[in-house]
Amino acid sequence: MTSLANLESALGYRFNDQAFLDQALTHRSHNARHNERFEFLGDSVLNFVVAALLFDRFPKVDEGDLSRLRANLVKQSSLAEIAQSLHLSNFLRLGEGELKSGGFRRPSILADALEAIFGAVFLDGGFDAAQSVVSRLYAPLLAKVDPKTLGKDPKTLLQELLQGRKLDLPQYTVVATRGAAHSQMFDVECAVPKLDLKVSASGTSRRAAEQLAATEIIALIQAMGPAKGGSRRARKNTQLSLPVAVPQENK
Amino acid sequence: MTSLANLESALGYRFNDQAFLDQALTHRSHNARHNERFEFLGDSVLNFVVAALLFDRFPKVDEGDLSRLRANLVKQSSLAEIAQSLHLSNFLRLGEGELKSGGFRRPSILADALEAIFGAVFLDGGFDAAQSVVSRLYAPLLAKVDPKTLGKDPKTLLQELLQGRKLDLPQYTVVATRGAAHSQMFDVECAVPKLDLKVSASGTSRRAAEQLAATEIIALIQAMGPAKGGSRRARKNTQLSLPVAVPQENK
Numbered sequence: 001m002t003s004l005a006n007l008e009s010a011l012g013y014r015f016n017d018q019a020f021l022d023q024a025l026t027h028r029s030h031n032a033r034h035n036e037r038f039e040f041l042g043d044s045v046l047n048f049v050v051a052a053l054l055f056d057r058f059p060k061v062d063e064g065d066l067s068r069l070r071a072n073l074v075k076q077s078s079l080a081e082i083a084q085s086l087h088l089s090n091f092l093r094l095g096e097g098e099l100k101s102g103g104f105r106r107p108s109i110l111a112d113a114l115e116a117i118f119g120a121v122f123l124d125g126g127f128d129a130a131q132s133v134v135s136r137l138y139a140p141l142l143a144k145v146d147p148k149t150l151g152k153d154p155k156t157l158l159q160e161l162l163q164g165r166k167l168d169l170p171q172y173t174v175v176a177t178r179g180a181a182h183s184q185m186f187d188v189e190c191a192v193p194k195l196d197l198k199v200s201a202s203g204t205s206r207r208a209a210e211q212l213a214a215t216e217i218i219a220l221i222q223a224m225g226p227a228k229g230g231s232r233r234a235r236k237n238t239q240l241s242l243p244v245a246v247p248q249e250n251k
Numbered sequence: 252m253t254s255l256a257n258l259e260s261a262l263g264y265r266f267n268d269q270a271f272l273d274q275a276l277t278h279r280s281h282n283a284r285h286n287e288r289f290e291f292l293g294d295s296v297l298n299f300v301v302a303a304l305l306f307d308r309f310p311k312v313d314e315g316d317l318s319r320l321r322a323n324l325v326k327q328s329s330l331a332e333i334a335q336s337l338h339l340s341n342f343l344r345l346g347e348g349e350l351k352s353g354g355f356r357r358p359s360i361l362a363d364a365l366e367a368i369f370g371a372v373f374l375d376g377g378f379d380a381a382q383s384v385v386s387r388l389y390a391p392l393l394a395k396v397d398p399k400t401l402g403k404d405p406k407t408l409l410q411e412l413l414q415g416r417k418l419d420l421p422q423y424t425v426v427a428t429r430g431a432a433h434s435q436m437f438d439v440e441c442a443v444p445k446l447d448l449k450v451s452a453s454g455t456s457r458r459a460a461e462q463l464a465a466t467e468i469i470a471l472i473q474a475m476g477p478a479k480g481g482s483r484r485a486r487k488n489t490q491l492s493l494p495v496a497v498p499q500e501n502k
Contacts, residue, residue, distance in 0.1 A: 037306065040314035044295075044302035051295035052373070055288065063291035122303070127378045 010086045011117065012136045015124050022093075024120035025113060027103065029095025035116035042119030043074075045127070049134040050074055053142055061147045072151035073141055079111035082137050088113055154214035158190075161221060167194050170217065172210050175200065188213050195221065261337045262368065263387045266375050273344075275371035276364060278354065280346025286367035293370030296378070297325055300385040304393055312398045323402035324392060330362035333388050339364055405465035409441075412472060418445050421468065423461050426451065439464050446472065 004021060008014050015021045024042075028034035050073050054066050061069070072078065083089075089104035092113055103109050122130035149157055158170055176187040186206045190213035191198040199216040203209030255272060259265050266272045275293075279285040301324050305317050312320070323329065334340075340355035343364055354360050373381035400408060409421055427438040437457045441464035442449040450467040454460030 036314040037317070040317050041302055041306050044299040048295040048299040051292055055292050063287040066288065066291050127382075131378075 004091065007086060007088070007091050011121070011133050013121055013125065013129060013133050015120070017124055020120040020124040021117070024116040025088075025091050026093040027095065027098060027109060027113070029098040029103070030093045035113060038116035038119035038123070039112050040119070041122060042115035042117065045122050045130045046074055046115060046118050046134055049131050050138060052131075053135060053138065054145075057142065057145075058147050065147055068151045069145060069147055073138065073145070076107055076111045078141065079114050080107035082141075083110035083114040086114070086137075154211045154218060158214040158218050161218060162192065167192065170214070172213065174206055174209075190214060190217050192217060192221075195224070197221070255342065258337060258339070258342050262372070262384050264372055264376065264380060264384050266371070268375055271371040271375040272368070275367035276339075276342050277344045278346065278349060278360060278364070280349040280354070281344040286364060289367035289370035289374070290363050291370070292373060293366035293368065294325075296373050296381045297366060297369050297385055300382050301325055301389060303382075304386060304389065305396075308393065308396075309398050316398055319402045320396060320398055324389065324396070327358055327362040329392065330365050331358035333392075334361035334365045337365070337388075405462045405469060409465040409469050412469060413443065418443065421465070423464065425457055425460075441465060441468050443468060443472075446475070448472070 004018070008021070020038075023033050024035050024038050026034045028036060047070065050070050051066070054061075054069050054073075058066065058069075088110055092104050092109065094103045094109070098104075098109070118130055118134055121133050148160075152160075162168070162170060171189075171191045171193070173189045173191070174186055175189050178185045178187070183204075185202050185204060186209040187200060187202050188206065188209035189198060189200045190210065197217055197220055199213050199220070201209050201212035201216060203212055255269070259272070271289075274284050275286050275289050277285045279287060298321065301321050302317070305312075305320050305324075309317065309320075339361055343355050343360065345354045345360070349355075349360070369381055369385055372384050399411075403411075413419070413421060422440075422442045422444070424440045424442070425437055426440050429436045429438070434455075436453050436455060437460045438451060438453050439457065439460035440449060440451045441461065448468055448471055450464050450471070452460050452463035452467060454463055
């Protein structure tokens, strides 16, 4: 096992009592002194610290959007990504069954252990220590947050993009369904007539196919470059900066 | 309007910058500088502080039960009760419409404003100040928390009570439904044959009627006094202390 000191360096925190860190890394399959109570505590310290970070960073963003941003930052896949950057799987203590089935790679186990570490830092060093560890680990993610788009699904993004350009809503049409009832595939077309765009996409549900089609249309619109004409009068709050940057005219 | 100093006394916190408190008390119907962003922040500091209080107070309670307890302590009705004890409605700033419709009495408005105050204390005085205000206001509720029962519904409580006495599950029977489709009433019977108990109750849904019947049966069982015989061998974790205290045999 790699030395815990490496993990502490990556966290930017040295534990006074190593037992807290040990327990945070212990899955319930390994030992009765496992990390689930720490995870309860860590989840809530994480939620609060990320709330405070977002509150400071986006003074004009309303509470509904702040909630959406936070949900995206603290969701399992975001946590698992941070856990991977810390090489957390090298430090986990799992039971034999979990070890054999590759539990150390499971996003849920990684995310839970990372939350447990936040709880352990709070128990060991108090709130300021926990806040500083969470802030440090979240700094790269936070720097990339675009409050207008993060956590929104492609259909919503496309709708807002078109509204920002004073264009009609996109038209979605199911053009075919294939396969048996339990494994159906849906073929969907998405059209934006004013821009002369039409794409098709397939998915295991109508919604999934529509989201995929919306993603493709967004990419096409972005490739076309900035909007012309009417969009100059678009209201500020419907302006959209998309994940792939588009030069913004009205700033 | 009653002086804000009275509210500060009740909170046990004096604001450095009164503007934070003013904004926390301002409903969106009154002013654009309203309390909803503060509420976002306050909700998460509240969740965290209550999590930490429960974690400390109940070292043996698992994370699932801690979550149930917290959910119960931070739910709207609990917050509204605390808000009432602070006479918060005397301090709220509401728009005319809300004033006329009695918004200052609405549990949602009271609960939201209290959360906003927690957020304001954090902004004004930092985490320690917020923690101390939340801890102070929650002390009476926390003292009454019974981790085995708080937040469980009556049907669950009854089931656990009977399991603790090695008795069969209660039997629920719908004996009648009355009224038109849109305003139906359900008459339900709940029976515990081994204890020779049967009650009936009515509700606008089957579930509501069953919960009411379960509540009545629990009261009857509690009135019968402590269990005899088999229950002495009941496992510790199925022992139940109910809201109305029953002498516990196996402690």
